Amino acid sequence: EFKKGVTASSQPMNGSGLKILIVHTRWNLPIVEALVKGTKDKLKAFNVKEENIVTQAVPGSYELPFACSKFMEVSSYDAVIAIGVLIKGSTMHFEYICDAVSHGLMRVQLDKGIPVIFGVLTCLTEHQALHRAGIAPGDDHGHNHGEDWGAAAVEMALLKYRSQ
Template structure:
């Protein structure tokens, strides 16, 4: 199971964080579970009014994340890509992963990666946070993004443009 070894994250005093959730529309049942898990996690963290945006598919997640990163403390991207008989799976997974990573690093805003990349629909259902699922990746993506945003706000602003004392 991929969840083995996951840390127990404890996040407090984050109700004032501005969080955006972007969810793809492909695979309605899986996406319903991911979205429900993410919204439940936000409520548990005291974040009552997240921004929610739906996009057609997982490939569109990075551009939406880029736009939403400005004005939000964290962004959570939810999607699912299921392997088929062509290399399309590899291209989409690579593009989404690299795109979301680039957004996070370039914008300095945590992006929770709730994109399932599965060989079968059954694997996706097991990770979607539905009744009987073994994992809840929507919930996990929110918790990771919010925990990172909370950690980042404890770091002092860098001294941009100032020379160190004594130079």
């Protein structure tokens, strides 16, 4: 029976030669920190060296595309992971930020030619965000999506277009 989810790549993924940039927000930092940790753990599991994982912080998600773009200009990275946590509030701020940021990060990777992983949670409730960071209260802590983003960054950095 079909179950939603991602199937791991069957390609060998050796990240030992990669340099990865993580840009994360400080809005909703406790959740973001869990996501950053999950991301880093997975990067290291694919042999990315600790000293080749650069982490930068910005205030909120709207700052992510600009910061990713600028950091790409001053140093060379094989992939970038943009991490933030947006949670629906009573105004329409959530909707417009989510939309502008998802398009902005798409633009940045196409403009710069370096993959940007969309590590931005766009949640309707706090519980959804906690659950996707693997730190939900109760019995089901959920799955830390940072792990998926770390794996995706390594995979995109190693895509075959690079060796051609």
